[in-house]
Amino acid sequence: MDENYGRLILLFAASDGEILYKTEQLATNNCYLGQIKQPNQGISAVSFQDVNGDGLVDIVLITSCVNEGGDYAGKTYKVGDVLFQNKDGTGFYRDYRISDKINRFSMNKSIDLIAAFVREGKSTEFLYTATTLKELQDAGLKIISEQCYFRDFEKLGRLQVVPGVYSIAEYGFFMIYLVNEQGYIVWSLQPMGEYDNLYALKGIRCWDIDGDGLKDIIVLARYSYEGSGHELIVKTDYAIYYQRTGGFSADTEIRDSYRCSDEVSMEELIEKARAYWGW
Numbered sequence: 091m092d093e094n095y096g097r098l099i100l101l102f103a104a105s106d107g108e109i110l111y112k113t114e115q116l117a118t119n120n121c122y123l124g125q126i127k128q129p130n131q132g133i134s135a136v137s138f139q140d141v142n143g144d145g146l147v148d149i150v151l152i153t154s155c156v157n158e159g160g161d162y163a164g165k166t167y168k169v170g171d172v173l174f175q176n177k178d179g180t181g182f183y184r185d186y187r188i189s190d191k192i193n194r195f196s197m198n199k200s201i202d203l204i205a206a207f208v209r210e211g212k213s214t215e216f217l218y219t220a221t222t223l224k225e226l227q228d229a230g231l232k233i234i235s236e237q238c239y240f241r242d243f244e245k246l247g248r249l250q251v252v253p254g255v256y257s258i259a260e261y262g263f264f265m266i267y268l269v270n271e272q273g274y275i276v277w278s279l280q281p282m283g284e285y286d287n288l289y290a291l292k293g294i295r296c297w298d299i300d301g302d303g304l305k306d307i308i309v310l311a312r313y314s315y316e317g318s319g320h321e322l323i324v325k326t327d328y329a330i331y332y333q334r335t336g337g338f339s340a341d342t343e344i345r346d347s348y349r350c351s352d353e354v355s356m357e358e359l360i361e362k363a364r365a366y367w368g369w
Contacts, residue, residue: 096128098153100173111181117171117189118153129155134168137201141208146175149182150201150208167284170198172208191215199261199286200316206259214263217256218278223269231256231265234291241296243268244304245335249276251296251307255288264288266309277337281329285313289324293356300367304333308363310356326352328359 091098097119102111119128135152142148151171157163170192173182188208192198195214197207206212216229227233231254240250249268256263264287266279282288289312299306309329317323328350330341344366350359 091130091132095126096130097126098128098130098133100149100151113173113182115184116151116153116173117184117186117193118151118155118169121155121157121169129157131156131166135201137205139205141172141205142174143209144175144177146177146179148175149173150204152198152201152204165284168198169193170204172204196263196280197258200259202259203261212258214256214258217263217265221275223250223252223267223273223275226254226267226275229256237291237294241305243296243333245333246276246337251294253291253294262287264291264311264313266294266307279307279309279329279331279338279340281309281311282313283327283329284315285325285327286315287313289314292326295356295360297360299330299360299363300332301364301369302332306333307331307338308356308360310350310354310359312352326350326354328354330363 097114098116099112099114101109103109118130121129131154133151134154137150138147139150140147141150149172151173153169154166155169156166171184171189173184175182192204192207195218197203197214216225220226220229234253234255237253238250240248242248247270249270252267252269254265264282266281267275268277270276292310292312295308296305297308298304299308312324312326314322314324330344331338332341344363347366348362
């Protein structure tokens with residue numbers, strides 16, 4: 091890796107050191123479009139396997155990146171990629187459409203997840219593109235029925251809060267949808283962020299948090315992820331979404347100042363969040 095510019099180069103060399111193939115045409119080198127310097131921190135995982143069924147070994151690659159600026163500055167995220175071996179065995183090629191979907195729809199968490207998408211066609215895309223609750227259920231979203239309920243939102247009307255999980259390659263994608271009485275999706279939330287799985291949903295509340303008279307949404311849950319030593323780590327975390335005209339806006343301010351403990355209750359969390367806004 092070029093540490094000065096954060097760019098990754100893949101090299102294949104013979105036993106005598108001769109370079110047989112090299113490329114830097116990778117998704118991870120295009121995080122900052124049009125810029126030479128990139129936010130690569132190194133390779134998180136790599137696998138050599140046939141993922142498109144042509145009998146040739148392909149490369150599945152995941153890198154770790156950290157942006158220097160913006161809303162997510164300093165936070166590590168993953169970038170997934172697949173390089174398919176040419177039929178003549180002389181090199182590899184990328185299908186940018188596949189790489190785009192891997193990263194746009196959060197299928198970059200593990201090698202198995204990427205392989206399930208490319209090899210078996212399993213995808214999380216519908217979680218972001220479905221327009222009705224029926225579409226979600228037909229595609230395999232499992233509704234967490236005990237946390238489903240209707241609420242009257244001042245700007246958006248009467249909506250059903252619908253949390254659900256979709257499982258693929260041992261990963262559970264947790265989403266929350268706001269659905270109107272006709273069954274159409276009005277808004278969607280992804281409180282899980284970069285975690286791997288929903289371990290337990292502790293609660294969803296629709297209360298005014300910032301004192302503007304509008305119901306906001308606060309989500310408290312336990313999530314699991316794989317540690318640096320491949321151990322399972324479970325952590326309690328929360329997300330707050332402020333109701334605005336036409337939708338919801340995710341909080342970034344409170345999370346920077348308050349990290350909750352595993353023992354925190356929903357009532358304590360709401361009290362802390364309201365105190366931040368001065369009430």
